[in-house]
Amino acid sequence: MPRDPLIGIVGKPSSGKSTTLNALTDADAKVGAFPFTTIDPNKATGYLQVECACSRFGKEELCKPNYGWCKAGKRFVPIMLLDVAGLVPGAHEGKGLGNKFLDDLRHADALIHVVDVSGTTNAEGKATRGYDPLQDIEWLQDEIRRWIEGNLLKRWGSIVRRHTATKSLVVDTMQAQFAGYGATGQLVARAMERVSDLPPLQDWDNECITKVVKAFMAEKFPTVLSLNKIDHPDADKNVSKIMLKHPNTKAVLTSAITEVFLRKLSKQKFVVYDEGTEFVDTLEDLGPESGLKPLDEKLLNRIENIRDLVLYRFGSTGVAQVLKEAAAVLDLIPVYTVRNMTTFTGNSGTNVFRDCTLIKRGTQVGQVARHIMGEVTVASIEGVGGKRVSADDSIDVGKNDILSFRLAHSGGTTMNF
């Protein structure tokens, strides 16, 4: 994943994708300019909550990120989200937005599948009652699989001929086929490791191809389920069914509408709401010194319901959590680049940890430099305490995740980054 990670939000119509996207992207504080190089209409910036390095050094007061923001050691790091709208059953045959949907999807590194667990919308998103949302999980995976499989099968004859003529390794042949989905050689190799005891490629039948495609999907599109609309009375039984059927799939219970509602009230100064937590306080809770505005009876009741049905039962609205899980399946961790390893500041000023990038755990420090700065020659790398760090060292939370790069300058001198 040499570029910025991209999380795709998928789901059938009316499952709550837009509401989820609103909840994830609606920044509470006004934040810095857009950090990503490209921006197109279906991309949006979400904010991933991480524990900021400033809290390790008691420097919360001085933390002022260039992008996103930091509140008492809880940092909101920008992460790109992709709204993949228009998926309906039959998309692989061109239904709905069909191929457009699938084409968009290839850019995603992980998926958040928003599932309406209230059972009040059918597969096309039309209002109904008692619909079984288990079906949505299955048909969505099925659509993606049939799309990839369809693309493979169209060319299977020539793939096999070329493979045998060039005496290629299976992994190389499949790498060439899957490259169009933005898959690296390593990713395809990992996918092929998932499928054992395959016959030689020229003897693969449809069953073998399905197996390979499923393994590829597991690597290319790791998915987190956002079991949405948990505020609905029918949600409980559907959630249990899904959990039973998919015990190994990451799933988070969400109420996107609640998150949007609480943020709105918070912005309008009716409540204090700590995003991602169960805590919401009103004027009644905090008293007049809080500066909060009074709520009418109806809104007070609604907040009471939200506490009972969502916050206290599930611990939060789940929306912040679902993004955390998506970052976790990609194993992304925050890496901080600073110029001054003693003060953790940038070139000038007193603000600390201004730059933070999300990078896969275990990445080598040299690759981190290239990821952040492009093809540069690094003269030396320093870690916390002035410790020299090698380009081959790897990163983890609390290990080589605060770095200062000295670059070899073309004129022979060096410059700090």
Ligand SMILES: Nc1nc2c(ncn2[C@@H]2O[C@H](COP(=O)(O)OP(=O)(O)OP(=O)(O)O)[C@@H](O)[C@H]2O)c(=O)[nH]1
């Ligand atoms: N009860 C409940 N309703 C929700 C929740 N999230 C979204 N909704 C409602 O579900 C409906 C569909 O939500 P959207 O966010 O527009 O769904 P979508 O998936 O973006 O739909 P399309 O734009 O058609 O693809 C709206 O009426 C939302 O208010 C939730 O957590 N609970």
